Amino acid sequence: MAHGLLQGKKGIIFGPLDENSLAWKIAEKAKEEGATFTITNAPVAIRMGKVKQLSEQLDAPLITADATKMDDLEKLFNESMEKLGGKVDFVLHSVGMSPNVRKEKPYTDLNHDFFLKTLDISAVSFHKVLQTAKKLDAINEWGSVVALTYIAAERAFPGYNDMAEAKATLEAIARNFGYYYGSDKNVRINTISQSPTKTTAGTGIKGFDEFYDYADKMAPLGNADGESCADFCITLFSDYTRMITMQNIHHDGGFSSVGVSQEIVEMFAEKKGKNKDE
Ligand SMILES: NC(=O)c1ccc[n+]([C@@H]2O[C@H](COP(=O)([O-])OP(=O)(O)OC[C@H]3O[C@@H](n4cnc5c(N)ncnc54)[C@H](O)[C@@H]3O)[C@@H](O)[C@H]2O)c1
Numbered sequence: 001m002a003h004g005l006l007q008g009k010k011g012i013i014f015g016p017l018d019e020n021s022l023a024w025k026i027a028e029k030a031k032e033e034g035a036t037f038t039i040t041n042a043p044v045a046i047r048m049g050k051v052k053q054l055s056e057q058l059d060a061p062l063i064t065a066d067a068t069k070m071d072d073l074e075k076l077f078n079e080s081m082e083k084l085g086g087k088v089d090f091v092l093h094s095v096g097m098s099p100n101v102r103k104e105k106p107y108t109d110l111n112h113d114f115f116l117k118t119l120d121i122s123a124v125s126f127h128k129v130l131q132t133a134k135k136l137d138a139i140n141e142w143g144s145v146v147a148l149t150y151i152a153a154e155r156a157f158p159g160y161n162d163m164a165e166a167k168a169t170l171e172a173i174a175r176n177f178g179y180y181y182g183s184d185k186n187v188r189i190n191t192i193s194q195s196p197t198k199t200t201a202g203t204g205i206k207g208f209d210e211f212y213d214y215a216d217k218m219a220p221l222g223n224a225d226g227e228s229c230a231d232f233c234i235t236l237f238s239d240y241t242r243m244i245t246m247q248n249i250h251h252d253g254g255f256s257s258v259g260v261s262q263e264i265v266e267m268f269a270e271k272k273g274k275n276k277d278e
Pocket of ligand 1: 018023066095148193199200202
């Protein structure tokens with residue numbers, strides 16, 4: 001049920017690839033809540049993915065941009081302001097890719113050129129987006145910027161590989177840029193630390209299915225799905241969260257606060273042939 005939370009707001013949404021993408025679901029909800037926005041992705045994603053379909057479906061202009069290229073980002077912000085008729089109120093950064101993960105390089109034997117690429121695409125791009133927006137004064141006062149992250153930024157998750165460093169950097173950029181953008185223009189910047197979700201980027205991680213199930217059994221509410229991530233993201237874009245900035249907010253059904261769950265204990269007990277009350 002829509003509530004008109006983004007009525008009259010304008011935005012830019014990075015990263016919808018197909019209907020499983022978190023950005024795809026966020027774009028659909030933003031439309032339902034009354035926002036107008038442009039959507040963007042890298043040239044290869046626009047050729048291979050279904051982004052054009054989403055653009056038509058939501059009547060949201062599609063602007064190609066590689067999030068690591070400053071010229072592309074400048075063009076994206078300028079064209080977005082032109083097409084939307086003014087500055088934007090929200091920006092979603094939903095961008096991530098690791099060539100080391102793609103090529104199945106183990107963490108202890110990384111290709112360091114790939115590592116730098118991972119950092120550039122998945123983290124530094126966020127700084128580039130914010131720097132471009134600030135330089136062009138493209139975000140309205142009290143605007144809201146959100147990037148998507150994962151708890152492997154804070155704790156070791158074998159298989160998440162060099163994306164863990166990228167997410168730690170991404171979260172630090174939200175905090176540090178949030179200070180400057182907040183002081184100068186009241187623009188707020190946060191990251192959402194989302195449960196494992198079955199998307200192209202998510203399922204590319206080694207052992208994804210197993211840690212998806214593990215997180216689901218650990219979290220008292222179970223894993224947060226893409227729909228609920230979209231709902232939460234809309235509240236962060238709305239005026240109801242005006243005083244939240246520089247935060248990394250866990251959206252994970254409680255996973256990050258649990259040491260061990262009863263379900264996991266029982267799984268081990270069962271393995272040892274013990275019954276429930278022993
Ligand atoms: N799926 C999960 O389990 C999960 C959990 C927590 C956080 N996240 C984060 O959510 C975000 C979105 O990922 P997703 O799971 O929806 O997967 P996804 O594969 O649908 O989205 C990743 C997007 O990044 C885009 N991208 C890659 N390189 C780019 C570049 N150079 N320029 C512009 N765009 C580029 C891709 O084209 C794709 O659209 C990522 O930051 C991811 O790390 C995902």
